[in-house]
Amino acid sequence: MGGPEPELWTVDEHRARILEAIEPLTDFPQPLMEALGLSAAEDVIAEVALPSFDNSGMDGYAVRAEDVVTATEAAPVHLPVIGEIGAGQGGLMALAPGTAAKIMTGAPIPAGADSVVPYEWTDRGVAQVRIDRASTAGQHVRPAGQDVSVGDMLVSSGTVLGPRHIGLLASVGRATVRSRPRPRVVVISTGSELREPGTPLGRDSIYDGNSFLLAAAARRAGAIAYRVGIVPDEPRTFLDALEDQLVRADIVVTSGGVSQGDFDVVKEALRPLGTVWFGSVAMQPGKPQGFGFVGDDRTPIFTLPGNPVSSYVSFEQFVLPAIRKLMGRTPYVRPAVSARLTHAISSPDGREQMVRAEYDVDRGGASVTPVGGHGSHLIGDLASSNALVVVPADVTAVAAGEQVQVLRLDEEF
Numbered sequence: 001m002g003g004p005e006p007e008l009w010t011v012d013e014h015r016a017r018i019l020e021a022i023e024p025l026t027d028f029p030q031p032l033m034e035a036l037g038l039s040a041a042e043d044v045i046a047e048v049a050l051p052s053f054d055n056s057g058m059d060g061y062a063v064r065a066e067d068v069v070t071a072t073e074a075a076p077v078h079l080p081v082i083g084e085i086g087a088g089q090g091g092l093m094a095l096a097p098g099t100a101a102k103i104m105t106g107a108p109i110p111a112g113a114d115s116v117v118p119y120e121w122t123d124r125g126v127a128q129v130r131i132d133r134a135s136t137a138g139q140h141v142r143p144a145g146q147d148v149s150v151g152d153m154l155v156s157s158g159t160v161l162g163p164r165h166i167g168l169l170a171s172v173g174r175a176t177v178r179s180r181p182r183p184r185v186v187v188i189s190t191g192s193e194l195r196e197p198g199t200p201l202g203r204d205s206i207y208d209g210n211s212f213l214l215a216a217a218a219r220r221a222g223a224i225a226y227r228v229g230i231v232p233d234e235p236r237t238f239l240d241a242l243e244d245q246l247v248r249a250d251i252v253v254t255s256g257g258v259s260q261g262d263f264d265v266v267k268e269a270l271r272p273l274g275t276v277w278f279g280s281v282a283m284q285p286g287k288p289q290g291f292g293f294v295g296d297d298r299t300p301i302f303t304l305p306g307n308p309v310s311s312y313v314s315f316e317q318f319v320l321p322a323i324r325k326l327m328g329r330t331p332y333v334r335p336a337v338s339a340r341l342t343h344a345i346s347s348p349d350g351r352e353q354m355v356r357a358e359y360d361v362d363r364g365g366a367s368v369t370p371v372g373g374h375g376s377h378l379i380g381d382l383a384s385s386n387a388l389v390v391v392p393a394d395v396t397a398v399a400a401g402e403q404v405q406v407l408r409l410d411e412e413f
């Protein structure tokens, strides 16, 4: 991160250099259930056909269609029953002309048979069966390879594996699939004023909401989140906690201690390392930022501002895309959608503003309504929102009724 740096990075510039510095995690074979939600890192080609053998689609009798072609209720056909084949029972039985075999759904069609007469068209006879309706060749026979042929591409590299992919892979006998693992995200919140929820509060203390907010957001993004307890504003304690955590971190996210205060612990502790950039991004909220690398493995670290809304918006803009790149998921950045702004908003000049808002779609189309004030401590308003309106840095006012760009925070992408 050397070289001359601008005073103020734009959101896009800061994100671009983060993404440039982050490489996808190395893929490895994962048990299928572990691979749910991960990005496949191989093209999976079918090595078996599905179905893998001709089998019955109904409980009934396997017959030769030509033996029952004349069957009607008035003039049924009677055939001797030579045996019974259940699903999973060997398909060695062969059917001689003029005979039938009981067969269950999924059981292999015996050699010599080409049709299945469902029970409902028969008297369900055991030694001999009465067949009341004609059947045609291929009726209720599920042919080998009908669904999947050997050599078919089942899942291509980069596919995000969902339940249906997992089910298909299991169906062709795959126990594992190469995929990129979930990044391990260590979340550390700093501040001597912080207390753990569920414990008593002093008059000058507050509950640590951020580590929960960030860890939950990381988990929602697909990561494994480790929420570390509160670290007070002491650089040595912070560095010790950080060092302890690096062994299980693909990235580290901190909150607090990065602005201009007298106790800005994160800045004070990390600055001497020379591997973490601290500066400003032209964004509101979320102006003070830091990003760099720590430890022998050069683990990426994001030092987010402590105000809860700033922390969350910074996560959305910078950490989420990084998590997605680590996982091999695209697009890295949440796509914006267009919506009609219901109330006018103002915005500071020179900073891209992320306005908390509620997105809605009704018969009039997509609309978005600002929620609460601009204050970056207003976490109640944040929780009432489901979107951020993105106001470009050079725009200072947007009138009601105009179309704006919106990030829908709860949408999968």
Ligand SMILES: Nc1nc2c(c(=O)[nH]1)N[C@H]1C(S)=C(S)[C@@H](COP(=O)(O)OP(=O)(O)OC[C@H]3O[C@@H](n4cnc5c(N)ncnc54)[C@H](O)[C@@H]3O)O[C@H]1N2
Residues within 6 Å of the ligand: 189, 190, 191, 193, 194, 206, 207, 208, 209, 210, 211, 255, 256, 257, 258, 259, 260, 261, 264, 285, 286, 287, 288, 304, 305, 306, 307, 308, 310, 376, 377
């Ligand atoms: N003189 C200046 N002061 C501030 C500036 C500035 O440019 N000059 N920037 C402001 C902006 S913008 C932000 S954002 C904050 C960022 O400050 P820090 O990252 O150093 O965060 P803290 O000072 O530690 O905390 C800020 C605020 O957030 C509360 N907080 C912190 N951690 C948590 C947590 N885990 N859970 C809930 N709330 C938390 C903390 O109590 C403070 O109220 O700096 C401005 N100041």
Ligand code: MOO
Residues within 6 Å of the ligand: 283, 284, 285, 286, 287, 288, 305, 307, 309, 310, 376
């Ligand atoms: O960046 Mo601060 O987030 O404006 O409150």
